[in-house]
Amino acid sequence: MGERANQRHASAATGTSLGGGLSSTGVGRAGPVAAQPFLAADVGGTHARIGLVVAAPGGQSVKVLHYHRYSCADWSGLPAMLGDFVAQLEASPHAGLCSQLSDCAVACAGYVLDDAIVNENLPWPVSIGEIRAALGIRQLAVINDFEAVAYATQFIGADDAMSIIESSRPATRGPVLVMGPGTGLGSAVLLPGQPRAQVLATEAGQISLAPGTEREIEILRLFRRERSHVSFEDALSGPGLLKLYGALCELRGCTERQLTPAEITAAALAGNDAAAVEALQVFCGLLGSFVGDLVLLYGARAVYLAGGILPQIQPFLLASTFAERYFNKGVMRAWLQQVPVRLIEHGQLGVIGAAGWFLDEHKGD
Structure with a gap:
């Protein structure tokens, strides 16, 4: 993808x-x-x-x-x-x-x-x-x-990345998760080692979409009309944002405008399209939940968010439920609080x- x-x-x-x-x-x-x-x-x-x-x-x-x-x-x-x-x-x-x-x-x-x-x-x-x-x-x-x-x-320096979530403790050496939405949903894990690091390729974007709110359950039902397997990439990507917008227009009973993913993002940031604003809110919430899942899956000690979408929505991402959903992993919250999340330009x-x-x-x- x-x-x-x-x-x-x-x-x-x-x-x-x-x-x-x-x-x-x-x-x-x-x-x-x-x-x-x-x-x-x-x-x-x-x-x-x-x-x-x-x-x-x-x-x-x-x-x-x-x-x-x-x-x-x-x-x-x-x-x-x-x-x-x-x-x-x-x-x-x-x-x-x-x-x-x-x-x-x-x-x-x-x-x-x-x-x-x-x-x-x-x-x-x-x-x-x-x-x-x-x-x-x-x-x-x-x-x-x-x-x-x-x-x-x-070897990315502190000045090369924007902090999204700060760690509660000093940095610990270990796996580094790199992921982000663009045309698709990419993900890889850097495994430090000697004499050099290794990189683990993943198809994490194809993991089945796991809704975390009643609204997301409604959206999943609509997505399932088109295909039996709905992945995180079906929501967390440029085409996924388009699908989210269409689903929310249907749930809201409003007319769906023929917009591109970039135009949906722009409308959400401008605040002049309620369905676009909610689509981007859902997008950020699902992303936070998914990133938290991957941190636990790979035992990551740091996260870098990349891809083509996130650098365009930095303020929105920071004000969204991304962090709340990232930490919402029950007894594993304390672990996640030790794992910093940073945003990088591709x-x-x-x-x-x-x-x-x-x-x-x-x-x-």
Whole structure:
């Protein structure tokens, strides 16, 4: 699903696994790596972010030399976007590096099946072979988009994230949950370790939706008219917000306006559409409950919220029932009070995470 995690790592040349981390200057790694520049891309259901990256001198960080964000709906496919990016490079101060490009790391929503990256929220199919052929590259390695973001959060500083819930105790080392709603509902877990961290891909967004209020029970009944399995992603995503709005218009007996998820969010923030306001309130409440469940499931010691929606609704999220629902886990409330929740901008994190993972994975090549 668009921006959710369930993907086996794939490489056109070698097997793959996980590790690495992001520092304030890029991605931290251990050991020497070739200083050859390569492409790193982060492809979600709505946007694709592409960067030209290179290992910094001394092998301690990755530098993003050139970066561009694309709207997926405006392009015929990922090969066309990558081709445009390379064309930009040829007209940039980095033109001399284009002849050296032989590798590409892609963080993409969905999962790999043979030559294809399968995802129902992408506007077009993705073929690994077609990308390699179009770019003339030696190797294309694939990691899930939320795994890449999780990989990149290891060295995020305090100034890079906004606090949503403060911990009642000093930080404790342990699993880190990274999740967030966008085109879909992504989730991954960073597992600290030596010599490097590992990342656990999850399909947590497909867990059955668990209503926590009478209103949410009514909404679930309406959702179940369309499908027998209703997941959290059916409510906690851009399309999910649209469904929530439609259901609440029906329950309120008012006419549903033909709005996009972004327009519903804007109407809720402006306070000029009661159904939109309630839809966003339900969205935040369900999110708090779901995040609390995942913290308990994975024994997380910290949470980073990402995705494309939440940075746009920070004040609303803080004023919502998110925290109340997050803590509402009975005897486990004391545990949750020790787990901080922070909000991060997606930005270049996926690109940097994919690049750092690739460098750690292929540093001996």
